[in-house]
Every structure is written in structure tokens, then in C-alpha cells.
Amino acid sequence: MNARLEALAAEARTRWDADRATGREQINLCLDTSSLARGGAETLAALEAAIGARGLSVDITATGSWGFCWLEPTLSVRSAGGTRTVLYHSLTPDRVDEFVEATIVAGGDFPELALGVVEGVATDEIGLLEDHPFIQGQVRRLMANSGQIDPANIDHYLVKQGYEGFAKSLEMEPEAIIELMIESGLGGRGGAGFLAGRKWDFLRNATADPRYLICNADEGDPGAWVNRILMEGDPHLIVEGMLIAALATHSVEGYIYIRHEYPLSIERMNIAVEQARDRGLLGEDILGSGKTFDLVVFVGAGSYVCGEETGLINSIDGYRGMPRTKPPFPAQAGLWNKPTNVNNVETYANAPLVLREGAEWWSSVSEDEAKGTKMFTFSGAVNQAGCIEIPFGLTVADLLEKYAGGVPGGAALKGYQPGGPLSGILPASEADLPLTIAPFRDLGMFLGSGGIVFFDESTSIIDLCTYFVGFCEDESCGRCTTCFQGTQRAVEILRRIGNGGGRETDLDKLEDLIQTLVWSNCLHGSFALTTVKLALRYFRDEFEMLIREKRDPTRSLPGMITYEITAPGDPSMVEAVAVCPTEAIVGEGAGYTIVDELCIRCDACREVAPDAITVRDRFAITVEASAAG
Amino acid sequence: MAAVPSISELRELVAGYEFERGHLLPALIEIQERYGYISKDAIEVVARQFRSTPALVYGTVSFYADFRTEPPANREITWCSGPACRLRGGDRIREALQHTLQLPLDGQSRDRAYALRLGQCNGTCSEAPQVWLDGKVIGGLSVAQAVKLAREVKDGV
Numbered sequence: 001m002n003a004r005l006e007a008l009a010a011e012a013r014t015r016w017d018a019d020r021a022t023g024r025e026q027i028n029l030c031l032d033t034s035s036l037a038r039g040g041a042e043t044l045a046a047l048e049a050a051i052g053a054r055g056l057s058v059d060i061t062a063t064g065s066w067g068f069c070w071l072e073p074t075l076s077v078r079s080a081g082g083t084r085t086v087l088y089h090s091l092t093p094d095r096v097d098e099f100v101e102a103t104i105v106a107g108g109d110f111p112e113l114a115l116g117v118v119e120g121v122a123t124d125e126i127g128l129l130e131d132h133p134f135i136q137g138q139v140r141r142l143m144a145n146s147g148q149i150d151p152a153n154i155d156h157y158l159v160k161q162g163y164e165g166f167a168k169s170l171e172m173e174p175e176a177i178i179e180l181m182i183e184s185g186l187g188g189r190g191g192a193g194f195l196a197g198r199k200w201d202f203l204r205n206a207t208a209d210p211r212y213l214i215c216n217a218d219e220g221d222p223g224a225w226v227n228r229i230l231m232e233g234d235p236h237l238i239v240e241g242m243l244i245a246a247l248a249t250h251s252v253e254g255y256i257y258i259r260h261e262y263p264l265s266i267e268r269m270n271i272a273v274e275q276a277r278d279r280g281l282l283g284e285d286i287l288g289s290g291k292t293f294d295l296v297v298f299v300g301a302g303s304y305v306c307g308e309e310t311g312l313i314n315s316i317d318g319y320r321g322m323p324r325t326k327p328p329f330p331a332q333a334g335l336w337n338k339p340t341n342v343n344n345v346e347t348y349a350n351a352p353l354v355l356r357e358g359a360e361w362w363s364s365v366s367e368d369e370a371k372g373t374k375m376f377t378f379s380g381a382v383n384q385a386g387c388i389e390i391p392f393g394l395t396v397a398d399l400l401e402k403y404a405g406g407v408p409g410g411a412a413l414k415g416y417q418p419g420g421p422l423s424g425i426l427p428a429s430e431a432d433l434p435l436t437i438a439p440f441r442d443l444g445m446f447l448g449s450g451g452i453v454f455f456d457e458s459t460s461i462i463d464l465c466t467y468f469v470g471f472c473e474d475e476s477c478g479r480c481t482t483c484f485q486g487t488q489r490a491v492e493i494l495r496r497i498g499n500g501g502g503r504e505t506d507l508d509k510l511e512d513l514i515q516t517l518v519w520s521n522c523l524h525g526s527f528a529l530t531t532v533k534l535a536l537r538y539f540r541d542e543f544e545m546l547i548r549e550k551r552d553p554t555r556s557l558p559g560m561i562t563y564e565i566t567a568p569g570d571p572s573m574v575e576a577v578a579v580c581p582t583e584a585i586v587g588e589g590a591g592y593t594i595v596d597e598l599c600i601r602c603d604a605c606r607e608v609a610p611d612a613i614t615v616r617d618r619f620a621i622t623v624e625a626s627a628a629g
Numbered sequence: 630m631a632a633v634p635s636i637s638e639l640r641e642l643v644a645g646y647e648f649e650r651g652h653l654l655p656a657l658i659e660i661q662e663r664y665g666y667i668s669k670d671a672i673e674v675v676a677r678q679f680r681s682t683p684a685l686v687y688g689t690v691s692f693y694a695d696f697r698t699e700p701p702a703n704r705e706i707t708w709c710s711g712p713a714c715r716l717r718g719g720d721r722i723r724e725a726l727q728h729t730l731q732l733p734l735d736g737q738s739r740d741r742a743y744a745l746r747l748g749q750c751n752g753t754c755s756e757a758p759q760v761w762l763d764g765k766v767i768g769g770l771s772v773a774q775a776v777k778l779a780r781e782v783k784d785g786v
Contacts (some may be wrong), residue, residue: 225752302694318653379754
């Protein structure tokens with residue numbers, strides 16, 4: 001083990017121990033983006049006020065997330081003696097006073113908001129956190145520290161064996177590091193699953209210098225926030241992973257490209273990089289090894305296609321973020337046309353674990369062909385929008401039931417999207433697929449980066465297609481006609497179908513477009529219509545019903561419905577008239593009517609007057625068609 | 630936030646940036662953070678600093694959704710375009726916001742009092758459907774609530 005790292009770790013340990021032996025209670029309050037969205041900052045202010053008002057002294061640390069995103073703000077309270085730590089959830093400012101009274105003043109628990117005991121013994125009212133249904137079955141390696149350490153303090157990471165994997169790699173030849181990475185079977189976590197070790201080997205074998213590393217933290221897939229959880233919860237894991245990759249590939253500089261929508265991730269990664277540099281873990285002569293490597297946190301400016309590795313490279317280079325043609329591959333000519341390796345945040349974050357614990361330990365967690373753990377976030381038609389880390393291979397249905405808490409209101413699941421607008425959609429009947437690389441690849445789609453979106457029976461497939469293809473159209477870089485024009489044509493056709501103007505030939509036209517877009521330069525174009533491709537395979541009847549019967553089974557498409565006042569005398573009609581943004585409700589008293597031309601189908605009136613207003617099918621052809629059929 | 634950046638100020642601001650170091654986006658981001666937008670003058674100053682042309686710099690500016698070439702409005706409703714929001718009526722909220730504010734997405738009122746922006750998902754999906762009012766999350770929004778919020782912003786309440 002590296003002597004300098006040992007010294008750093010020992011100093012960190014001394015400060016950590018001193019911080020924990022103050023005789024004060026310690027609160028770890030999750031203050032990540034999800035918590036802030038749910039009032040985390042207000043809870044912090046209320047806690048500080050309540051503690052101050054009582055003349056108490058308590059240490060409060062802002063941490064990352066445990067993954068209970070739908071229950072934020074979460075916080076753990078460690079007792080003054082350090083013998084007991086309990087995790088709580090949903091602490092709103094109005095509950096803070098009684099919370100402080102119970103946990104700090106009385107030194108007891110607050111069972112009503114408890115999730116579980118982190119350290120110490122379970123009671124009748126609070127079980128162990130590890131037995132909590134949301135935690136059970138998870139294998140939290142990347143998330144091991146998240147929520148439990150201060151992400152803005154490198155000491156905490158060092159105490160948790162931080163940089164030990166890097167120290168090990170310092171004693172290894174680059175070939176040996178790469179061999180170990182390949183042996184572990186760590187595949188790229190951005191979606192394609194290509195072996196990270198092989199990718200690193202391309203860069204190691206490059207003939208030009210200098211060489212660069214890029215960490216892709218552009219996480220643009222809407223509904224995915226696993227990278228954000230990592231960067232906000234344990235940023236040094238990424239710094240260490242990139243250091244290891246730098247040694248293996250002879251790279252001198254690395255860029256962490258973070259989307260501007262993640263200001264807190266940017267802040268915490270910047271702090272981590274600065275602290276690593278201060279401790280001699282970045283810069284020249286790292287830990288006395290003579291090696292040089294430094295990191296730059298680079299902020300994006302809003303472009304989905306910059307998540308494609310060559311688009312990302314162009315973006316750092318200072319151009320429009322348009323993906324390049326390959327070859328040359330980044331390992332030959334990447335950043336400034338120098339050899340470059342691009343990996344996802346989660347890929348780099350796994351490297352320290354592989355080095356520290358060995359390839360066998362690392363890969364043995366999963367029986368699956370895909371090795372290691374994978375983080376997933378889930379949202380949409382779920383009771384619990386959160387983040388977990390599990391071995392590959394759990395079925396989608398199990399994830400939905402066990403971790404996402406099922407579909408709200410007991411509604412039936414209609415389908416899901418495994419990982420981003422390019423990955424495609426599948427029906428509920430395919431929810432028994434295991435979450436790993438192969439089954440999705442076999443269906444002509446891909447697992448993606450980990451953001452699963454579930455949808456229920458109230459969702460129109462045509463609306464989903466229009467939405468996701470519209471997203472791809474907006475974000476097309478404009479290089480390939482197949483992509484930027486093809487997505488436009490597809491959106492036009494989908495809108496036409498969704499407005500009741502669909503033609504018999506439209507589905508063939510869509511199939512033509514699907515075939516054509518495959519020839520786009522990058523993944524964005526070639527996968528832009530995956531959603532439509534799979535929708536036509538699994539939900540074709542919904543398209544046909546719209547085209548032939550002019551009927552939308554979900555009664556949600558604006559072009560297929562009208563709003564009608566069925567109880568004009570209802571007292572809530574006054575509010576309905578007032579809320580309408582287009583003044584489409586005219587008349588008064590019993591004579592209220594809706595001017596169809598003005599109505600934008602926003603549903604505001606029905607929300608406030610549910611008993612007075614009814615949604616009807618816009619077209620009457622239904623009867624005729626079903627009579628004929 | 631200075632209202633109209635002067636050319637000398639802009640030159641000073643970007644003096645340390647070098648194109649060869651990947652500094653174009655950082656320079657543009659710094660200008661926008663300082664002045665709220667990237668003016669025509671700023672594009673010319675950046676082009677000169679980077680030994681490029683205004684057309685190329687503008688090409689980059691226009692590629693990224695976050696760069697603005699007009700001063701920002703005083704108040705901003707940012708509508709989340711993410712899937713979790715969409716599945717919970719987000720698109721109806723968009724329609725209602727646009728009609729209430731009489732603005733397209735990424736449009737602002739003539740007097741720059743208020744604007745409607747398209748926002749990308751940042752993974753706070755438990756709050757769906759949501760908008761950000763001047764950066765602050767307003768989640769679990771009904772269409773009727775969105776209409777009321779937009780009217781308040783429009784009327785300067």
C-alpha cells in the first residue's frame with residue numbers, strides 16, 4: 001500500500017473519529033436535488049432554528065441520497081453516545097419541533113417517520129434498515145456511502161477505503177490493470193454494455209499523445225438520474241475511477257462533462273476535484289508516483305445528443321455538439337483529435353471496487369451474463385419514484401412491485417420504457433424480462449442507462465410515440481437527413497393519426513421511416529424510432545383503432561375528444577368558467593356550453609367541476625365500425 | 630446583473646480563455662451567468678478572442694438550448710418536459726400555460742416581465758407533474774393550479 005495514501009487516510013481517520021466523539025448528536029440530512037425539490041432546504045433551516053432555539057448543539061451534515069427519493073427529505077440521527085443511528089423520512093418543517101424534542105432533547109426515537117435502524121438494535125416500532133423492503137435485495141456498492149458521508153469532505157471518502165483501489169493500481173502495470181478490468185467483465189453502463197477494459201485497451205494501444213479521458217455525465221435520458229445520485233452522493237468514486245483509467249491508458253487529463261441541469265452535481269464534483277488536488281491525488285507526481293493526471297469539470301449547455309460520445313467531444317472542443325462519423329474512433333482521434341476514452345459515470349465508479357476487491361469478488365454478485373451491480377431509477381406510473389442498486393437479472397415486474405411500489409390506484413400496467421427515449425417501449429406482457437443487456441438487445445432495443453419509466457392503461461401509445469419521437473426530433477443535431485427529416489415526418493404522421501386523420505397507408509409509411517432511419521450516422525438517428533417500431537409490434541391494434549374506427553381507447557388524445565357540460569346547474573361550474581384559460585365556456589346558469597373551437601382540452605374545467613363536465617369521443621364512426629365488425 | 634454589457638467589459642471577461650483549451654462553452658456560460666444572455670456584441674468579442682468568426686460562434690450558441698440571445702425575463706415559469714410529468718398530464722399543463730400566458734415555449738412577454746421555458750427532466754420525478762417558478766419546484770400540479778399560477782405571474786402578483 002502507498003505510504004502517502006496511508007498517511008492521508010490516517011489523518012482523515014483522526015479527524016473523522018474526533019468528529020464522531022464530540023458527544024453531540026449528528027444529523028445526516030439528505031440534500032440532493034430530489035430532496036431540495038421536496039423542501040430539504042426548508043427542513044434544514046427549520047432544524048437549525050429548532051436546535052438553536054433550545055440552546056442545543058448538534059452537527060448537521062448535508063449528504064447524498066439513500067434512494068428513497070419519493071420520501072425526501074430523509075435524515076439519519078446518530079445518538080450523542082454514537083451507539084444508535086436511525087434513518088427517518090419526509091421530515092417537513094412543521095414536524096421539526098416535535099422531531100427535535102423526541103430525538104435530541106429526549107434522546108429517543110421518532111417512530112412515526114422512521115425507515116429503520118442503521119446502527120444499533122431494532123425495537124418493536126422500528127426495524128433494522130437492512131430489513132426494510134426497499135433495502136432488502138439491494139446490493140449497494142456504488143451507493144454504499146451515499147447518505148452516510150459528507151460528499152464535500154474527502155476525509156469521509158478516505159475513511160471508507162477511498163483511493164485504495166487507485167493505490168493498488170499504482171503498483172500495477174497498465175496491462176495488468178486492463179487485464180483485471182476485462183476479467184471482471186465490467187461493461188459500459190451507458191447502455192451498450194461494451195467491456196470497459198477492452199475500451200481502455202484501445203486507448204492504451206493508441207500511438208499518439210497526449211491522451212484524454214472523458215466521463216460522460218450528460219445523463220440526458222429523461223427519467224434517469226442514477227449518475228446524479230452518484231455525483232451528489234459520493235463524487236470521489238468517480239475521481240478515483242478516472243485516476244485508475246488514467247494509469248491504465250497513460251492519459252494525462254480528464255474531463256467530467258456534466259449537463260447544466262445538474263448544478264448540485266457540478267458543485268460537488270468541483271469540490272471533490274479540488275480536494276483531491278489539495279491532497280496530492282490529482283496533478284503532478286500523484287502520491288509520489290511521478291504520474292501526472294488532472295481533471296476538469298466541464299458544464300454542458302443543453303443538448304441531448306452531446307450524450308453521444310463524439311457529440312460530447314465536439315462540444316468540449318468548442319463546436320456544435322454534432323456526433324462525428326466513425327471511424328476514426330475516439331481512441332484514435334477524439335478530443336482535439338488526440339486519443340480519447342469516453343465512459344459513463346457509473347462505469348468509472350465501478351473501477352475502484354474492481355481494483356480494491358478484485359475481479360472475482362466484483363463479478364460474483366451476479367449470476368447473469370452481465371456482471372456487477374446496476375443502478376436503476378424508476379418513475380411514471382409508480383407509487384415510489386426512487387433509485388436502487390441491484391445485481392443484473394431482477395425482472396422488471398419484480399422491480400415494479402418490490403421497489404417502485406406498484407402502479408398507483410391499483411391501475412393495470414400497460415407497459416414500460418427500460419432506459420431512455422432511444423431504448424424503446426414494451427408492453428406489460430414483457431415485464432417478466434430480466435433487467436440485463438441480452439434480452440433487450442434480442443428484441444432490437446437496449447436496456448439503456450437505467451431510467452425505467454412505467455405507464456398504465458390511461459396512457460395512449462400514440463401519445464407516447466409522438467412524445468418520444470418529438471423529443472428525438474427536437475434533439476437531432478441536424479447532420480443526417482434520415483434523422484432530422486425522418487423524425488419530423490414520423491411526428492407529422494403520428495400527430496395526424498392522433499388527431500383522427502390517420503390514413504390506411506400511414507403504418508407502412510412509419511415502417512419505411514423505421515427502415516430508413518437505421519442508416520443515420522449515430523445512435524440518435526438509428527434508434528430514434530425504436531419506440532414506434534416496438535409500438536407497432538406490440539400495440540398495433542391501438543393504431544388501427546385510431547385509423548379505422550377513429551377511436552382512442554384511453555380517451556386522452558386532445559384531437560379525439562370533446563368536452564361537454566352535462567350538469568350546467570352544478571355549483572362548481574362557476575369555478576370551471578373562471579379557470580378556463582381560453583374562455584371557451586360561455587353562457588350562464590343552466591345555459592352553460594363549451595365552444596369546441598376554443599377548447600384546448602386542457603382538462604382544467606373538469607378538474608374543478610368533475611360532476612358537471614364529461615369527456616366524450618369526438619368522432620361518431622365508432623358505432624358504424626363496430627356494427628360492421 | 631448589468632443590463633447592457635460593454636465591449637470592453639466583455640473583452641476583459643473572456644481575456645483568459647483559449648479556444649485550444651476547450652474554453653468556448655465555459656466562456657459563453659460565464660457571459661450568460663454574468664449578463665443573463667449572450668448579446669450580439671458578446672458573440673463578436675468571443676469570436677475575436679478565439680480567432681474564429683461570429684457565424685461559427687453563433688452556430689455553437691444556437692445549438693445549445695440553454696444559451697439565450699436576448700435578456701431574460703423577470704419571472705420565469707419553466708415547464709418540465711420529462712416523461713413522468715407527461716404521464717401525469719404535463720402536456721395539458723403546457724397547453725394551459727401557453728394559452729394563459731399567450732406565449733410559445735421559450736417565449737417571453739414583450740415587456741420581459743415573464744417567460745415560459747421548456748425544461749429538461751432532472752430526476753425529481755416524484756414531484757410530477759411539475760414546473761419551476763424562478764427555479765423553485767412547484768410539484769404535484771393540477772392544470773387548474775397551473776392556470777392560476779400563470780395568471781398570477783402574468784398579472785405581476
